[in-house]
Amino acid sequence: MSEIVKVSGLRVTARNEMGEEVPIVHSADFSIKKGEVLALIGESGSGKTTIALALMGYARAGCRLAGGTVNVAGHEVLSMNDSQLAAIRGKKVAYIAQSAAASFNPSKRLMDQVVESAMIHKVMSRIEAEAKAVDLFRSLALPDPDNIGQRYPHQVSGGQLQRLMAAMALITDPDLVILDEPTTALDVTTQIEVLRAFKKVVQERGSTAVYVSHDLAVVAQMADRIVVLRDGEIRESGETHQILNAPAHPYTKSLLAAIAPKQRSVPGLEVRAAQEHPLLEVRGLYASYGVTKGGKPPKIVLDDINLLIPRGATVGVIGESGSGKTTLARTIAGMMAPSEGEILLDGKRLAPTLEGRTREQFRRIQFVFQNADTALNPHHSIARILGRPLEFYHGMKGAARHKRVLQLLDLVKLPATVTDRLPGELSGGQKQRINLARALAAQPDLILCDEVTSALDTVVGAAILELMAELRKELNVSYMFISHDINTVRNICDEIVVMYAGHKVEARKRDAMSLPPFHPYSHLLVSSVPSLRQGWLEEVGGRTPSSLPPLVAAEPLRGICSFLGRCALRVDGVCNRLPPPRQMLDNGGSILCHRAESELRHIQSPLHLVEENVA
Amino acid sequence: MNSAAMNPTARRKPRPRLSISGAIGMAIVAFWLLMALIGPSIAPHGVGGQIGDDVFAPMSAQYWLGTDYLGRDMLSRILHGAPYTIGVAFAGVTLACTFGLVLALCAAANGGWLDHLISRVMDTLIAIPNKLLALIIVAAFGSSVPLLIVTAAVCYMPGTFRISRALAVNVQAMDYVQSARARGEGMFYIMLYEMLPNMYRPVLADFGLRFVFTVLLLSGMSFLGLGVQPPHADWGSLVRENIIGLSLGAPAVIVPALAIATLTIGVNLAIDALSGGKRRGSEG
Numbered sequence: 001m002s003e004i005v006k007v008s009g010l011r012v013t014a015r016n017e018m019g020e021e022v023p024i025v026h027s028a029d030f031s032i033k034k035g036e037v038l039a040l041i042g043e044s045g046s047g048k049t050t051i052a053l054a055l056m057g058y059a060r061a062g063c064r065l066a067g068g069t070v071n072v073a074g075h076e077v078l079s080m081n082d083s084q085l086a087a088i089r090g091k092k093v094a095y096i097a098q099s100a101a102a103s104f105n106p107s108k109r110l111m112d113q114v115v116e117s118a119m120i121h122k123v124m125s126r127i128e129a130e131a132k133a134v135d136l137f138r139s140l141a142l143p144d145p146d147n148i149g150q151r152y153p154h155q156v157s158g159g160q161l162q163r164l165m166a167a168m169a170l171i172t173d174p175d176l177v178i179l180d181e182p183t184t185a186l187d188v189t190t191q192i193e194v195l196r197a198f199k200k201v202v203q204e205r206g207s208t209a210v211y212v213s214h215d216l217a218v219v220a221q222m223a224d225r226i227v228v229l230r231d232g233e234i235r236e237s238g239e240t241h242q243i244l245n246a247p248a249h250p251y252t253k254s255l256l257a258a259i260a261p262k263q264r265s266v267p268g269l270e271v272r273a274a275q276e277h278p279l280l281e282v283r284g285l286y287a288s289y290g291v292t293k294g295g296k297p298p299k300i301v302l303d304d305i306n307l308l309i310p311r312g313a314t315v316g317v318i319g320e321s322g323s324g325k326t327t328l329a330r331t332i333a334g335m336m337a338p339s340e341g342e343i344l345l346d347g348k349r350l351a352p353t354l355e356g357r358t359r360e361q362f363r364r365i366q367f368v369f370q371n372a373d374t375a376l377n378p379h380h381s382i383a384r385i386l387g388r389p390l391e392f393y394h395g396m397k398g399a400a401r402h403k404r405v406l407q408l409l410d411l412v413k414l415p416a417t418v419t420d421r422l423p424g425e426l427s428g429g430q431k432q433r434i435n436l437a438r439a440l441a442a443q444p445d446l447i448l449c450d451e452v453t454s455a456l457d458t459v460v461g462a463a464i465l466e467l468m469a470e471l472r473k474e475l476n477v478s479y480m481f482i483s484h485d486i487n488t489v490r491n492i493c494d495e496i497v498v499m500y501a502g503h504k505v506e507a508r509k510r511d512a513m514s515l516p517p518f519h520p521y522s523h524l525l526v527s528s529v530p531s532l533r534q535g536w537l538e539e540v541g542g543r544t545p546s547s548l549p550p551l552v553a554a555e556p557l558r559g560i561c562s563f564l565g566r567c568a569l570r571v572d573g574v575c576n577r578l579p580p581p582r583q584m585l586d587n588g589g590s591i592l593c594h595r596a597e598s599e600l601r602h603i604q605s606p607l608h609l610v611e612e613n614v615a
Numbered sequence: 616m617n618s619a620a621m622n623p624t625a626r627r628k629p630r631p632r633l634s635i636s637g638a639i640g641m642a643i644v645a646f647w648l649l650m651a652l653i654g655p656s657i658a659p660h661g662v663g664g665q666i667g668d669d670v671f672a673p674m675s676a677q678y679w680l681g682t683d684y685l686g687r688d689m690l691s692r693i694l695h696g697a698p699y700t701i702g703v704a705f706a707g708v709t710l711a712c713t714f715g716l717v718l719a720l721c722a723a724a725n726g727g728w729l730d731h732l733i734s735r736v737m738d739t740l741i742a743i744p745n746k747l748l749a750l751i752i753v754a755a756f757g758s759s760v761p762l763l764i765v766t767a768a769v770c771y772m773p774g775t776f777r778i779s780r781a782l783a784v785n786v787q788a789m790d791y792v793q794s795a796r797a798r799g800e801g802m803f804y805i806m807l808y809e810m811l812p813n814m815y816r817p818v819l820a821d822f823g824l825r826f827v828f829t830v831l832l833l834s835g836m837s838f839l840g841l842g843v844q845p846p847h848a849d850w851g852s853l854v855r856e857n858i859i860g861l862s863l864g865a866p867a868v869i870v871p872a873l874a875i876a877t878l879t880i881g882v883n884l885a886i887d888a889l890s891g892g893k894r895r896g897s898e899g
Contacts, residue, residue, distance in 0.1 A: 357799065362798060362799030375794055376791055442798075
């Protein structure tokens with residue numbers, strides 16, 4: 001077997017603010033055999049994308065390829081000039097970027113863009129290239145492969161765009177394909193389709209590929225070998241099964257530990273709620289964007305949501321993008337007025353908008369934004385960010401306030417020295433801790449957490465979750481935890497609410513988290529989360545049917561199941577005619593579905609076995 | 616992750632350092648501000664002092680900057696003109712920026728009908744050509760220094776409003792402003808402490824630009840005889856009234872032009888340095 005890629009002693013440097021050159025990749029050595037998929041894995045800032053780009057002889061602005069050799073398919077990439085590089089880019093080496101949406105030109109048809117590199121390098125005629133593109137569309141399982149090329153980028157979904165980008169890269173049959181976090185921006189249910197398509201096409205064509213990712217579980221499905229990076233250095237490299245099962249380097253072990261679901265011993269709730277009011281109650285909440293115009297109803301984002309959050313409990317809300325989970329939190333916080341329904345705090349009705357709420361009510365419900373980069377004012381020092389709620393809600397001033405700021409920093413495990421820094425001078429994990437500390441400063445009863453770990457690296461995110469679980473014990477706060485990642489939610493929540501297209505399709509208790517019956521959508525979600533095993537992707541392929549049961553076309557009725565279009569368990573004549581009932585389940589949860597509990601349990605039971613094996 | 620933060624050497628308090636161009640800009644602005652204050656009192660001659668028959672005289676020991684088209688001492692003319700040009704332009708543009716900014720903040724932070732009302736009124740003003748508007752105001756109310764300041768402010772406020780509002784709309788959609796809202800903060804706090812600090816950089820740059828425009832507007836007005844009234848003159852009118860001297864190579868036309876140029880360049884250099892503060896870290 002010949003080596004397609006050979007990298008030795010690769011060094012990349014970047015220029016910092018002072019104008020000094022600092023190394024960001026130290027002496028990387030690895031090689032890839034023909035037909036092999038190599039994964040580069042690491043946290044943000046580990047140099048994985050930098051190395052991947054170096055394979056194309058490219059360094060981002062401010063960076064410099066400082067030394068070593070990179071040999072790709074017989075070309076010494078680092079000693080080539082720009083025109084020589086242009087000749088191999090897109091022909092010998094192709095690149096699939098993280099965000100396909102940002103990589104396509106919105107004003108050109110997809111076909112023109114897919115065949116573009118074949119045209120530039122003149123490897124085939126336009127007609128041949130188009131025929132080949134259609135072939136690729138078919139292998140990538142794109143709908144309507146013959147005509148999809150005539151559409152514009154905004155007319156296809158994000159997952160489809162990512163696959164079209166793969167077609168664009170593969171059109172010239174490159175010797176090496178570089179995939180840079182190609183599924184990170186996608187929902188899990190979409191990710192699985194894209195991964196399956198990538199895997200199939202890579203196997204069919206025997207492509208050699210570099211797969212860059214931060215997600216070990218995804219990499220486990222795709223790669224033959226894994227290179228683990230940290231701070232620009234290769235920490236470990238080996239066969240995929242060795243890295244997963246017998247990691248040698250402590251850092252690899254910590255990465256694996258951060259992913260493996262850890263059962264936290266969160267004490268069960270005392271059943272106090274029976275006599276008291278629950279902390280927060282949401283009754284029949286509706287919300288919509290836009291106003292009724294000429295008989296056209298506005299876009300409904302929340303549809304009849306009922307929710308109870310007992311004191312000290314953690315309720316997880318999951319769903320894919322567009323399911324209305326963030327809108328729910330914003331409505332509870334008063335940032336958006338519901339069109340119907342009410343929100344009760346301790347049995348007392350909250351005003352629908354910010355104007356009608358008292359400062360005490362504001363204090364008791366705190367909102368933690370997803371992205372700490374934008375949630376902290378870049379011109380305010382940390383002391384000021386944390387001090388403001390103390391002054392605003394508790395009237396603290398001077399030394400007392402300063403003392404409390406230090407206590408808060410201690411609570412979120414940050415040193416006191418950060419007080420006079422600006423948010424821009426902290427790392428992502430530190431900023432998220434400040435974000436959390438600001439909410440805690442109010443001494444709230446309920447914290448609404450909107451995807452607080454999504455923007456963070458796995459290890460850092462796990463540490464934040466750990467901290468939140470600890471604080472909950474110490475301070476007896478309740479959390480409403482919004483996430484798209486069922487794994488995150490599963491381990492810290494007492495109850496999970498699953499949302500789909502504005503409906504609450506399922507609620508389930510902590511002890512029944514991973515056992516069927518599930519709502520068909522929750523089942524799809526649960527079985528789409530990549531598992532940290534090789535071969536999972538193939539296994540799951542058999543479990544989620546790819547073809548849906550046929551439906552006799554029905555007039556669109558108001559109130560019928562919103563998941564109908566994607567449901568593998570739909571029943572013609574029932575699901576498309578009647579609104580689904582809310583069924584109470586034996587496990588204490590409820591689902592919005594026509595299918596009987598016993599039926600669902602029977603159909604979904606293979607999942608049970610699989611999940612048991614993992615644990 | 617925490618080790619870096621706890622390391623005492625990592626903790627630094629960067630002092631805002633002025634770049635060379637910034638220092639030059641500051642020096643020029645400081646010099647002209649000083650001249651605006653004390654210029655008239657150190658001028659060797661009175662403002663209209665007819666001191667000789669020598670028209671468009673070159674620079675000499677007696678007349679440092681030559682004489683103008685009526686034989687008046689150019690140095691004195693410039694020094695007497697400084698308070699008009701600098702004072703009126705500064706006051707006018709400061710008023711314009713302040714009002715524009717305040718209205719923009721109100722419009723962006725409140726949204727809804729107030730935003731619509733303010734924006735439409737400003738759109739109406741912006742639709743009228745600046746010079747024309749200024750002429751109408753002066754024709755209606757007569758020419759005086761306070762009126763010139765108000766005129767400049769009215770003419771340039773819609774522009775600053777537009778820019779500030781665009782900025783404010785972006786800033787108020789940021790999570791930290793939303794977060795302050797969810798905390799229950801009042802509108803005033805949000806505008807002043809959350810939004811304003813994230814806006815003043817481009818607003819200051821805009822200030823510098825408008826300052827130049829105002830100087831030009833004033834000289835235009837003076838040229839038409841509606842600005843500063845003779846024998847007083849601002850620098851713009853000094854250029855205009857001595858324009859015939861151009862063919863004679865007289866310093867009388869070049870010196871006031873140079874004064875305007877140095878002032879506007881100085882203001883822009885100083886503002887670039889002020890607003891592009893160094894303490895910014897990764898945000899760059």
